[in-house]
Amino acid sequence: MSEALMGVYNRAPLEVERGNGMWLHTRDGRTFLDCVAGIATNCLGHAHPRLVAALEEQARKLWHVSNIFRIPGQEELAARLVGATFADAVFFGNSGSEAVECALKAARRYHAVNGAPERIDIVGFAGSFHGRTYAAVNASGNPAYLDGFGPRLPGYVQLTIDDRAAIDEAVRRPTTAAVIVEPVQGEGGARALDGEWLSWLRRLCDAHGVLLIHDEVQSGMGRTGRLFAHQWFDGAEPDIMAVAKALGGGFPIGACLATAAVAGAMTVGAHGSTFGGNPLAMAVGIAAFDEIAREETLANVRAASDRLTTGLRDLVARFPDVAIDVRGKGLLIGIRMVPNNREIMALARDHGLLVAGGGENCIRLLPPLTITLDEADEVLRRIEATFAAARV
Ligand code: PMP
Numbered sequence: 001m002s003e004a005l006m007g008v009y010n011r012a013p014l015e016v017e018r019g020n021g022m023w024l025h026t027r028d029g030r031t032f033l034d035c036v037a038g039i040a041t042n043c044l045g046h047a048h049p050r051l052v053a054a055l056e057e058q059a060r061k062l063w064h065v066s067n068i069f070r071i072p073g074q075e076e077l078a079a080r081l082v083g084a085t086f087a088d089a090v091f092f093g094n095s096g097s098e099a100v101e102c103a104l105k106a107a108r109r110y111h112a113v114n115g116a117p118e119r120i121d122i123v124g125f126a127g128s129f130h131g132r133t134y135a136a137v138n139a140s141g142n143p144a145y146l147d148g149f150g151p152r153l154p155g156y157v158q159l160t161i162d163d164r165a166a167i168d169e170a171v172r173r174p175t176t177a178a179v180i181v182e183p184v185q186g187e188g189g190a191r192a193l194d195g196e197w198l199s200w201l202r203r204l205c206d207a208h209g210v211l212l213i214h215d216e217v218q219s220g221m222g223r224t225g226r227l228f229a230h231q232w233f234d235g236a237e238p239d240i241m242a243v244a245k246a247l248g249g250g251f252p253i254g255a256c257l258a259t260a261a262v263a264g265a266m267t268v269g270a271h272g273s274t275f276g277g278n279p280l281a282m283a284v285g286i287a288a289f290d291e292i293a294r295e296e297t298l299a300n301v302r303a304a305s306d307r308l309t310t311g312l313r314d315l316v317a318r319f320p321d322v323a324i325d326v327r328g329k330g331l332l333i334g335i336r337m338v339p340n341n342r343e344i345m346a347l348a349r350d351h352g353l354l355v356a357g358g359g360e361n362c363i364r365l366l367p368p369l370t371i372t373l374d375e376a377d378e379v380l381r382r383i384e385a386t387f388a389a390a391r392v
Pocket residue numbers: 039095096097098100129130131132182186187215216217218219244245
């Protein structure tokens with residue numbers, strides 16, 4: 001590893017050179033089945049021909065002009081997002097953290113311009129992850145992310161999902177601006193929140209004039225078999241939503257979606273980004289959106305998810321000394337492990353399979369949404385071999 005890089009990552013000893021579909025090829029000639037997909041970003045697999053074509057075509061025309069000018073690609077992608085969701089307007093950034101930053105700023109600003117500047121508190125939940133920028137780590141649930149970065153900033157409240165009484169009390173407070181929640185916690189270990197809880201939270205926020213922010217950076221853009229995870233449920237729509245990762249099919253994009261009421265508070269000068277919504281990102285984003293939003297893609301996510309979760313539950317029953325349970329939603333799947341998840345990730349690599357880690361000692365499977373049923377069966381065979389090796 002290079003000492004010229006800050007050592008903030010625990011990197012697997014692999015040098016990936018190229019990918020196609022859900023296969024990755026290393027420089028030293030090995031191939032791997034990829035159930036990481038760039039941490040849920042390469043949602044259409046690697047080197048998808050339509051995305052490559054969109055990027056190449058745009059690259060020959062124009063890379064960047066800045067937001068001083070109109071960017072037609074932004075208007076097109078925003079129209080698609082608005083057409084498919086609760087939202088009326090979109091701000092484009094470059095990452096999930098930036099999408100969250102915009103969401104948090106928009107929430108406070110909404111109250112400020114509507115005569116309630118005292119509403120600044122952001123309520124977040126244990127086990128949540130919202131990114132690594134300053135506001136995002138403060139809103140995140142794992143205190144380790146704040147280690148060495150000073151105390152949690154004022155205005156950030158942390159609660160647990162199961163403590164409805166505390167949530168009720170916090171949302172009633174006249175200083176609360178917004179609640180931020182991942183409908184399926186990703187980094188926390190593929191924990192899917194139930195629809196009853198999400199719609200309860202929506203009603204509670206409505207009753208007390210508090211905004212609801214969904215962080216669908218990981219769970220969104222088809223990952224759960226619907227375009228957005230909250231769309232599985234009635235009465236669970238947010239006021240603001242952070243989206244990124246799969247939105248660019250592997251190209252850096254982030255987006256903050258909001259209702260007209262919230263977006264109306266974000267007037268000229270309230271926010272911005274030099275690179276956000278650049279023509280290259282928009283060209284790939286539009287192509288990715290059109291592929292992901294196809295019913296065939298979403299139906300494939302549901303079918304592959306059934307195949308994988310059924311097979312995994314069977315493996316968990318057969319290897320109780322290795323795996324505890326299977327959870328998640330769609331193709332955001334977590335398996336809680338008995339041995340340390342890092343050991344299992346290394347063993348999986350020995351069996352030609354790449355998986356991610358997650359909270360609560362999970363391994364996480366985040367395959368491309370285009371995974372075939374044959375590939376899902378191959379994933380199961382490799383997990384079985386991994387579990388067998390973990391047992392000896
Ligand atoms: N929110 C969620 C739910 C995420 O999973 C992530 C990234 N894992 C982020 C925000 C931050 O995204 P980024 O790393 O692109 O800033």
